[in-house]
Amino acid sequence: MMRAIQDFFSRTLAYWQAAPMALVFGFFFLLPLAATAMVSFWEYTEYSIEPAFVLTNYSDAFDGCISSLPDLCTTFRTYLSTLFFCGGTWLLTLIIGFTVAWFLAFHVRTMTMQIVLFTLCTIPFWTSNVIRMISWIPLLGRNGLMNQLLLSLGIVSQPQEWLLYSDFSVLLAFVHLYTFFMVVPIFNSMMRIDRALIEAAYDAGASGWQTLWNVVVPLTKPGITIGSIFVITIVMGDFVTIGIMGGQQIASVGKVIQTEISFLQFPAAAANAVILLISVLLIIVGLTRLVDIRKEL
Structure with a gap:
């Protein structure tokens, strides 16, 4: 027994x-x-929320999407706006993150210096995201340092409004906030690459770019995928950054949910949250089909 x-x-x-x-x-x-x-299936009015099982909240989310064709309805335009920021942030953070990780992994020789440089990269995280975003306002504002510099150099004749409260400022803030989430997994993948493979590529006559594209990038795909998942999932649901850096003028799915919650429309907010979750999961499934990230875990 x-x-x-x-x-x-x-x-x-x-x-x-x-x-x-x-x-x-x-x-x-x-x-x-x-x-x-x-x-998300409950009913709600201006005064009450009642447990039920209805599809009204989901149908309201896509209300008018068929009748407005070929024009896009508000929901689709909001998702396209969110996907634009998501795609732009992903591309920029990937380029910057890959470059930084490449430098740390292959050009910094000592572990001590790598730790020091990594610590420097984490210093911005010692303050809140809101403070880091607000710090851009005196730099990019109409009377900010950037406009003053452009005016003093004679590059422009009047202050540039697009520097702040625009798509540019939102993308800039996203890249500033989330590049490090791309650096870490890519660096981790690069540190696992056998340096003998790179030496063999050079001995076979491969150029630096050929070695990068045919050896380093394929072996770094798991780290790129993990970093992409981090960045995409955060940006898709973000509403604080878009609200502050967009001047409350730019639409996103996260802002729609936040607005519905502020008006106590919890079932509608829950339905939009479920739709957003499904959209993000589809993106993640697509990424995991391209690369087996289990090799990295």
Whole structure:
């Protein structure tokens, strides 16, 4: 009997070890997610919220999308705006993050210096995102340092309004805030590359660009995918950055949800949150189909 019990626990030891984390994951993630999905089917009026099972909140989210064709409805335009910021931020953070990771991994020789440079990269995270965004306003504003510099150099004849409260300022803030989320996984992948492979590529006559494209990039794909997932998931749901740097004038899915919550329209906000979650999951599934990120984990 005791032998059987010992065999049982030995076979299920991994499950027992994973149980505490599974409980935390279920309580703090799966349970709130299930509650959000449930509330998305409830009815609501200006004065009340009633438990029910209706599809009104989802149909209202796409109200007029068919009748307005070939023009895009408000929901599709909002998602296109969000995808524009998501795609632009992803591309810029990928270029900058890959360059920084390449420098740290292949041009910084000592571990001590790598740690020092990584610490310098984390210094901006010692302050809140809001403070880091607000710091751009005196730089990019109508009477800010950038406009004063352009005017003094004679490059422009009047202050440039597009520097602040525009798509440019929103993209700039996103890149400033989230590039480091791309640097870390890419750097981790690059550090796992066997340096003998790079030396072999050079010995075979490959140029620097050929080595980069045919050796480094393929072996760095898991890190690129993980960094892309980090950046895309954060940007898709962000509303604070777009609100501050866009001057409350630029639409995004996150801002729509935040506005509905502020007006106590919780079922509508929950429905939009579920739609946003499905959209993000589809993007993540597409990325994971391209690269097996399990090699990185």
